[in-house]
Amino acid sequence: MPRRRGDIQNPDxxxxxxxxxxxxxxxxxxAGLTGAAAYLGLAPENWPLSLKDITGRRSxxxxxxxxxxxxxxxxxxxxxxxxxxxxxxVEQRLAKALDGIGGLTHYIKPGDIVLVKPNVAFDRxxxxxxxSNPETMDRLIRMLLVDCKVQEVRVADNPIESPSDCxxxxxxAGAVDQAGGRIYLPDSxxxxxxxxxxxxxxxxxxxxHRPLTNVDKVIGIAxxxxxxxxxxxxxxxxxxxxxxxRRNQFHQDIHEIVSDLSIMxxxxxxxxxxxxxxxxxxxxxxxxxxxxxxxxxxxxxxPVAQDAWAFEHLLERGxxxxxxxxxxxxxxxxxxxxxxxxxxxx
Amino acid sequence: MAGRKQDDKILNPLKRxxxxxxxxxxxxxxxxxxxVLLVLVGAWIVLQKNNYDPGERDIAFTQxxxxxxxxxxxxxxxxxxxxxxxxxAGGVPSVDLGILPSSLVGEGWQLDGRLESxxxxxxxxxxxxxxxxxxxxxxxxxxxxxxxxxxxxxxxxLYDQTSFPNVLGLFSAQGxxxxxxxxxxxxxxxxxxxxAIGGLGNYYFKISGNNESDPVVEKxxxxxxxxxxxxxxxxxxxxxxxxxxxxLDVAFKQISYIKDNAFxxxxxxxxxxxxxxxxxxxxxxxxxxxxxxxxxxxxxxxVEEQAYEYELQVNEPERAVLQHEYLxxxxxxxxxxxxxxxxxxxxxxAAAEAALARIEEVMTGA
Numbered sequence: 001m002p003r004r005r006g007d008i009q010n011p012d013x014x015x016x017x018x019x020x021x022x023x024x025x026x027x028x029x030x031a032g033l034t035g036a037a038a039y040l041g042l043a044p045e046n047w048p049l050s051l052k053d054i055t056g057r058r059s060x061x062x063x064x065x066x067x068x069x070x071x072x073x074x075x076x077x078x079x080x081x082x083x084x085x086x087x088x089x090v091e092q093r094l095a096k097a098l099d100g101i102g103g104l105t106h107y108i109k110p111g112d113i114v115l116v117k118p119n120v121a122f123d124r125x126x127x128x129x130x131x132s133n134p135e136t137m138d139r140l141i142r143m144l145l146v147d148c149k150v151q152e153v154r155v156a157d158n159p160i161e162s163p164s165d166c167x168x169x170x171x172x173a174g175a176v177d178q179a180g181g182r183i184y185l186p187d188s189x190x191x192x193x194x195x196x197x198x199x200x201x202x203x204x205x206x207x208x209h210r211p212l213t214n215v216d217k218v219i220g221i222a223x224x225x226x227x228x229x230x231x232x233x234x235x236x237x238x239x240x241x242x243x244x245x246r247r248n249q250f251h252q253d254i255h256e257i258v259s260d261l262s263i264m265x266x267x268x269x270x271x272x273x274x275x276x277x278x279x280x281x282x283x284x285x286x287x288x289x290x291x292x293x294x295x296x297x298x299x300x301x302x303p304v305a306q307d308a309w310a311f312e313h314l315l316e317r318g319x320x321x322x323x324x325x326x327x328x329x330x331x332x333x334x335x336x337x338x339x340x341x342x343x344x345x346x
Numbered sequence: 347m348a349g350r351k352q353d354d355k356i357l358n359p360l361k362r363x364x365x366x367x368x369x370x371x372x373x374x375x376x377x378x379x380x381x382v383l384l385v386l387v388g389a390w391i392v393l394q395k396n397n398y399d400p401g402e403r404d405i406a407f408t409q410x411x412x413x414x415x416x417x418x419x420x421x422x423x424x425x426x427x428x429x430x431x432x433x434x435a436g437g438v439p440s441v442d443l444g445i446l447p448s449s450l451v452g453e454g455w456q457l458d459g460r461l462e463s464x465x466x467x468x469x470x471x472x473x474x475x476x477x478x479x480x481x482x483x484x485x486x487x488x489x490x491x492x493x494x495x496x497x498x499x500x501x502x503x504l505y506d507q508t509s510f511p512n513v514l515g516l517f518s519a520q521g522x523x524x525x526x527x528x529x530x531x532x533x534x535x536x537x538x539x540x541x542a543i544g545g546l547g548n549y550y551f552k553i554s555g556n557n558e559s560d561p562v563v564e565k566x567x568x569x570x571x572x573x574x575x576x577x578x579x580x581x582x583x584x585x586x587x588x589x590x591x592x593x594l595d596v597a598f599k600q601i602s603y604i605k606d607n608a609f610x611x612x613x614x615x616x617x618x619x620x621x622x623x624x625x626x627x628x629x630x631x632x633x634x635x636x637x638x639x640x641x642x643x644x645x646x647x648x649v650e651e652q653a654y655e656y657e658l659q660v661n662e663p664e665r666a667v668l669q670h671e672y673l674x675x676x677x678x679x680x681x682x683x684x685x686x687x688x689x690x691x692x693x694x695x696a697a698a699e700a701a702l703a704r705i706e707e708v709m710t711g712a
Contacts, residue, residue, distance in 0.1 A: 113401065121474065123492075123501075125556035127540065152401055160474045165459070169492075169499070169556070182401075189396050213399040228476050248470040251478065281520050283475040286503070286552040288538050290521070 065195035065204050070266045071218040072301070076102040080343040081302035081334075082309060086295050087346050090275055091139045093297035096345040097271075098143070101299045107268050110149035112216040116140065116181065117267075119222045119238050120157040120172050122284055123165040129278035129291035131166075132223050134175035136273045136297065140221060141179035153181040156211035157241045158190075160248070184211040191244040198331060199260040201253065206244030207264075217268040220303075224274050224294070224314045226282030230254040231322045232315055233283050234307040235270040235300070236262045236333075259327035262303065262334070272298040272306055274314045304334030305341055444489055446504065447572045451493065455565055458494035463487060483516040484508035498555065498562050500541065502569060505550040510583055511603055511616065513545035527598040529591070530574045532583050534598055541566040547578025585685075586618040586632035593708035594630075596620040608633070609690075613647055622701055628675070628691040630701055635684045645681040652677055659695070665702075667695060678702055685709065 085096030118132035194207035300306035535544020555562035656668030679688035
């Protein structure tokens with residue numbers, strides 16, 4: 001039978017009537033909602049609850065910042081802040097220095113996840129002294145895995161050049177792979193906004209955070225080298241490699257940025273490798289005659305004193321320390337005067 | 347009748363109206379549990395954001411390799427494709443290396459990666475921290491290649507520094523002058539255990555191998571030979587430098603160049619110096635002006651200024667000899683065409699005249 005206009009399609013449907021009171025209520029509700037929406041969208045930006053956004057800035061996504069954990073471990077009583085291991089092989093020098101500062105097992109516990117931060121800034125071969133020594137890296141990772149029984153050793157750096165090329169050509173990739181560590185290369189998702197209270201240039205700045213997730217301890221391992229802009233690149237300057245963004249702009253005020261780095265991260269230990277010292281033409285080098293063979297590996301809980309001693313004795317630049325060391329001291333990262341706080345183990 | 351029809355329907359058009367009279371307990375429990383699970387998953391995703399632990403999720407490269415299977419989707423063609431019109435070297439298709447000679451590739455050495463080029467705006471991407479020094483000496487372009495042969499690799503950095511004086515300045519700033527510098531045509535360089543560093547015209551180059559093995563050293567030396575044939579720009583080799591090295595046989599490390607304020611006069615720029623060779627501090631100097639008129643003007647100004655501290659002994663339009671009032675040393679200067687040349691600090695007029703005569707002799711030859 002053809003359906004006629006006005007027929008109820010479903011027999012269970014009962015048409016409801018709208019009385020005057022309901023109509024007024026619904027009309028008032030609709031008018032209220034419309035008015036509220038109009039206010040939110042059209043009211044001037046400085047009015048309460050206004051959502052008006054002429055510039056588009058108010059609708060930009062907000063970047064949540066985070067703060068780094070303090071990775072320091074109190075040293076055992078009686079040990080010096082800086083220990084220099086001398087003589088023998090790289091492994092022996094490293095072992096002497098670590099023993100002198102209280103033993104690696106004092107700082108690193110079984111099951112820890114440890115991040116090791118080398119300097120892999122350039123795609124240079126290791127004999128040019130521009131990057132961390134692969135042999136020292138190898139020995140350190142083995143000690144962490146075997147002696148300290150850590151859960152995982154992560155190795156990360158963020159070179160501006162192609163990271164994979166830098167890791168491979170510097171020999172660090174091979175050393176880490178052989179020793180049983182794991183390399184974390186930077187990618188666009190690896191960075192988060194880091195908040196560093198007290199920092200002048202990087203109070204809020206992009207930081208390579210991903211490898212630090214769930215990490216218990218952090219160790220920096222850096223070469224000792226000349227630097228074209230700040231005179232010397234050593235333990236503190238090494239942390240520059242974890243910054244993201246257009247960090248090259250900081251070269252305009254390099255002493256301030258390096259001193260900021262000293263408060264940006266509080267590592268468990270800082271290792272300074274004086275085996276291949278780039279005496280001039282740093283930080284890139286290119287001429288092996290600029291590289292001096294040294295016989296010192298330093299381990300420190302005070303990176304400022306460590307850099308000061310290395311500047312004076314490994315780079316042989318005297319006591320006219322780089323400005324960033326004094327500024328680091330002012331920011332409370334350590335003390336330039338290493339005298340009485342350093343031990344040499346031959 | 348109507349109720350049976352409704353029971354038979356698969357889709358319920360009445361929306362909220364429930365047609366079934368009873369539901370199993372399992373169904374009742376599953377529904378809320380599933381909703382709770384969805385909420386938990388959503389909350390976990392929101393909380394995790396981008397902050398996951400890479401150690402928990404990333405798959406190790408070695409694991410990927412172990413789990414991978416050989417894929418046969420690509421099969422190497424029977425013959426290598428050769429772009430029509432390109433030359434072949436040793437059966438290998440030629441490689442486009444930009445301004446670098448393509449013959450760098452060959453004899454077992456292959457291009458590792460690609461030719462990288464950087465300009466002044468992005469040099470820091472390659473040599474962050476060192477770029478400022480190159481920029482201070484007129485840097486315009488870096489061409490960078492890596493050649494590999496098995497485990498050996500060599501990198502070549504070729505910096506265009508605009509002009510030869512800039513290259514010389516950079517070479518000196520990086521301590522190049524302290525080495526035993528060799529010459530190959532217009533190229534100057536010194537060797538390192540793993541390569542060579544030097545300059546040619548407007549180019550400054552560094553060749554660095556990853557070890558001191560024979561293949562690396564041999565390849566580095568052959569690269570030096572290849573680079574010696576590179577066409578230069580930026581005005582080529584300045585005539586004063588060429589005269590000092592080629593005609594007067596002055597050793598590389600004895601040559602010095604002052605870009606600005608020669609003799610502390612702001613109107614004197616781009617002067618070349620070398621020892622007189624009398625065992626003292628006396629030195630000869632050479633300068634090429636932009637034109638003969640410019641040289642004449644500079645010559646006149648120089649003599650005029652020097653006359654405040656020196657006593658004029660000879661004052662001719664193209665030659666002047668002056669004696670210092672107190673030191674009694676001789677300052678002699680001559681001009682020929684666009685060249686200004688002379689001697690500073692000679693012990694006596696005869697020595698100064700002899701030096702000028704020698705310069706004029708080689709200038710005639712040049």
